[in-house]
Amino acid sequence: MATGIKDRVAILGMGCSKFGERWDMDAPSLMVEAFEEAIADAGIDPSQLEAGWFGHAGNAVGPGAIPLAIALRLHNVPVTRVENACATGTEALRGAAYAVASGACDIAFALGVEKLKDAGYGGLAGGSRGPYYDAVNANVTAPGGFAQLASGYAARHGVDMPDLKRAMAHISVKSHANGVINEKAHLRRRITEAQAIDAPMIAYPLGLFDCCGVSDGAACAIVTTPEIARALGKKDIVTIKALQLAATGGWEAQGEGWDYSYVPTTRAAAARAYKEAGISDPRTELSLTEVHDCFSITELVTMEDLGLSMEGEAVRDVLDGKFDADGQIPCQIDGGLKCFGHPIGATGIRMVYENYLQLLGRAGDRQRQTPVVNALSHNLGGAPFHTICSIAIVGLQT
Structure with a gap:
């Protein structure tokens, strides 16, 4: 086997x-x-x-x-x-x-x-998006697709939208603060929670600061x-402790059995990666994560999909600072897609680059002070209803 x-x-x-x-x-x-x-x-x-x-x-x-x-x-x-x-x-x-x-x-x-x-690449509608989009939803946009992830998550777990918005704002504020001290980051400016919450709406409930750009x-x-x-x-x-991918077979888009509150491919890839790496409890065995924060809601939902938060508890964990730079399991310590940037072909390797530097103690001002043992990176391609997920786990040889 x-x-x-x-x-x-x-x-x-x-x-x-x-x-x-x-x-x-x-x-x-x-x-x-x-x-x-x-x-x-x-x-x-x-x-x-x-x-x-x-x-x-x-x-x-x-x-x-x-x-x-x-x-x-x-x-x-x-x-x-x-x-x-x-x-x-x-x-x-x-x-x-x-x-x-x-x-x-x-x-x-x-x-x-x-x-x-x-x-001039952007996430809004326009131009050719290929036959899959033509057949399923000719007007789909990245913000629109992931906005539905926010609505689905809130509905399933009974989260009031103002509370979810505050948690998403916390994620964005965190990424901007981390990006400030990363000399290679695209966006290096702090923002406040109020700025994130009150920003222009892109696709409800996602505002401007809930969305990453491209680089x-x-x-x-x-x-x-x-x-x-x-x-x-x-x-x-x-x-490399694990490298796993999972691609949708179309189940999510078939109209039943999935409620837009989580990403099935992330859960499948994570389970395989943890098995390959020999990780039984990611909440205690992972030191650091880089996840695909194309939108702030994606990072929040991914914390549950990776098993780093209990079902329905990610909002509380985010607001409690569990994933802050000085938290229990820092996420996007380099600014993430949101602020380090998102050149699509380079992003997955960039995430491993940050984890590699952290493991070797070479991350400079953003170096994690608690010893880094295992670090995970996560990519998510497509829209929530049809995704490809990749997960890489790296660590020091023992």
């Missing part, structure tokens, strides 16, 4: 560009920025890379993975391009990790990039086996 890849793959080095409106940089330049940091961190020469996976969801580069090889000057290295909605970055990491775990290569890498500001940026991970990492002189080695 398959047992997963726990501790078979080590992260040799990581890099991340600054996220934001990078008008001064094209996509290849952002790739180089992240790659050079990762190569320096890994302490290897690019000629030692045996395979690469390229995550890109937009159209800022040409077809296939050739733009990656050209940007990084990787001659005759096999490269593969992947896309899996907002889980694209983690999908790229999964390809590189599985190649190492299988013995197909000794050192592989994953790199995700997006140049969304130039493209330009790139992130890179270089992976190998723990044995090779140690032979290359690495002392503290971060290993």
